[in-house]
Amino acid sequence: MADRSASPLFQDLHRFAVVGVNHRTCPDAIREQLFVADEELPVVLRSLRVFGVEEAMPLSTCDRVEVAGVFPNPEEARSIIAKILCAPVDLDPALLEPLLYRHVGGDAVSHLFRVAASLDSQVIGEPQILGQMRAGHRLARSLKSSGPLLDATMSAAFEAARQVRRETRIAEGPVSIAAAALSVARDVHGALERTRAVLLGSGELGLILAEQLHNSHGTPVTVLDRIARRAEATAKSIGAHHGTMDTLADALVDADIVISAVGEGRTQLTEEMIRQTLVKRRYRPIFLVDLSVPADIDPAVNRIDEAFLFDLEDLERSATEGKNARRAEAEAAREMVDAAVARFLSDQSGRIAAPSIARLRAHLEGMRETLHAEQPNLSAEDATRLLLKRIMHGPSEHLRRLAATDNLDDRTLSTLEELFGLDQEQGDDL
Template sequence: MPLITVGVNHKTAPVAIRERVAFAPEKMINALSSLVADQKANEAVIVSTCNRTELYCSVDNEERIAQIIDWLAEYHGLDKQDLRKYCYSHFEADSVRHVMRVASGLDSLVLGEPQILGQVKSAYAVSQEGTCLGSELESLFQRVFSIAKRVRTDTAIGENPVSIAFAAVSLAQRIFADIRQSTALLIGAGQTIELVARHLKENGVKRLIVANRTLARAEKLATDLQAEAILLGDIGDYLSQADIVISSTASQLPIIGKGMVERATAQRRHAPILLVDIAVPRDIEPEVEEVKDAYLYTVDDLHSVIEENVKARQDAAKAAESIIDEGVELYLRALESRKVSDLIVTFRQAAESIKNQELEKALKSLETGQAPEQVMTKLAHGLMNKLIHAPTRYLRDAGADADQQALNIASSVLGIDEEKDH
């Protein structure tokens, strides 16, 4: 069955669109089940991050691409024509290449960032849990993970750690001359926020506060990094103390509003506050940028911050592309080999069925007292007629059509040397 990819990412759609097609983690299995149950896809994996929402599907034919884009629009309550302007799609080999590039970090906002591989693996596991993964995508993703691992180990793509987290901290360093005198408030306790926290610690931030919906999760991260842990509901009490606010949660609604920031800047006596929102959907209301002395950045604003780091990874990316080219070729060859194996199994099963039918007839004839020699002759004759029936019909049709190429192929398959005197 053909493999397709449908999606939007940071290259094709602004954050305002990406946040509207993002899938909440707790609704992912429901979405996958809907996609498969509607028979748009036979198998599906959905990757949804701050920079992309992509659907990897095994389908009946290429025409399913348009139907899956429509499903994505319907699921999120979007206009189909409007969404199509931002969507891209890939088919078969291009789809295989794309998912390998994504998992290897070659299609990321920050070239070579490692978090995406974990996110793809998580998406794969969720699809497994939802029983929306079959042999096609199982085979594909095992190959994808193998290639992504090779890219990490055989190239320098992962050196000089850069990520959205690193870019956010780099932005803070540019705005504050010395972040060693700064207080940072981190909202969320996932992998990205943990990376932000570690980068800030490495750069000597004076004070670190971690806010999360679950206090236990915030305390765990805070303990590891000698930080303070608070609940999301307490953010309003701590915001005025923060010079740097970096947020990345899975919340479907904004956590920080314009009014909250206005109160905080007033309490800070208008000392500048940097807010970096790296969540999709956004954690911080866009109107916050209207607040004087508040400087709001989203993931889309980080492009310039990371540009220099991207250049340093270009050579490694070229080597990685070669590994991916090889990976695509090996996967497609394995896919064709699997198809041939299936054909061979089917052919053998058909021959086995004919054998059993003729053998059953022979045994019944022996039971009735027919002479063994006569039974053996009929058995051999019956086997020969049934086994050569399909090839004989093929040869006759090819001959009637004067299809010499078909006749040559048949001669080779049947082991017949037409030039030999018979």
């Protein structure tokens, strides 16, 4: 058997899987319980090793919690991940397992490429996910849980994501929406350097807007989330303060800008809450940005004179790039990512074939040298005929033995025909 140690990567691809949940496959109430903070990753990785997962990279964001790794048996991957993710939060794995998606082999590679290029995010083109994946891979390597397959896949995924950002305008959509929000905020408050902001939840657009406020205008930002450790992780990523929703009433009083990106499908801020807040603010105006679909903020807030509520549609109308332009850029990005995945898989399959091709070449060269040493005076025609006879002897005998024992199947014959470009109408000359 050929030695494939030179290409362990592709040899393990059939065991490579990505298993997890995201904003489309799992209710928020369950997904938020599964959030894994950075300091919890070593425990998760140790648990994965107990189950025989050789390489692993967990990824936990507001949109998704998933694990990419080399599993002993991909058919059992859902069960393994359900047990590991549910154990710390006392959740029944049987409840989670049906909600988990599982991508194996080339499909797993394609999934990671799409995620890195921000084609699988709630907001196509958001830049946070690439940084989150880079950080997750660095952490996995520092904890010695990565390996040749995961390293090669992530490196190629990051390069594909960079190409998408260089050669398409996919990232301009989220940026233009954030820019529109900042423009309205300046109309309401004037210089943003004197404002304070609160971010509810951790949706991508909310993060982009909060980060721009903090980085470009020095606006102090406080992140509130029902899950304290997620609030802390989100705040850390943008250099903000953090707290829980229990402090919402007090946070609103201090906030000149409220960015809501919870996305749980229920109202977070009511008209009455904002009226009470404005009384405590002595009717200083408040700018509210609702970046969730369905909305987080009751539209009735628009009836309040001192409250300026803008939702995603309002901001998209103000943004220079509309939905149709972003869809076109996303389609171009998908084609680019698909091509990058195909190149990566082709390169890796070529690597596993290379050692066998080299051995075959060396074997045939050895037969030629032996023939020349035995009969150095043969003419070129006789030498070629004799060499061809020797080359054909072993394969011919093997095929005859297979046929004699009823083991010569169509797959073997098809492979033979494909390898040598045989025309079936030529018949069997063996």
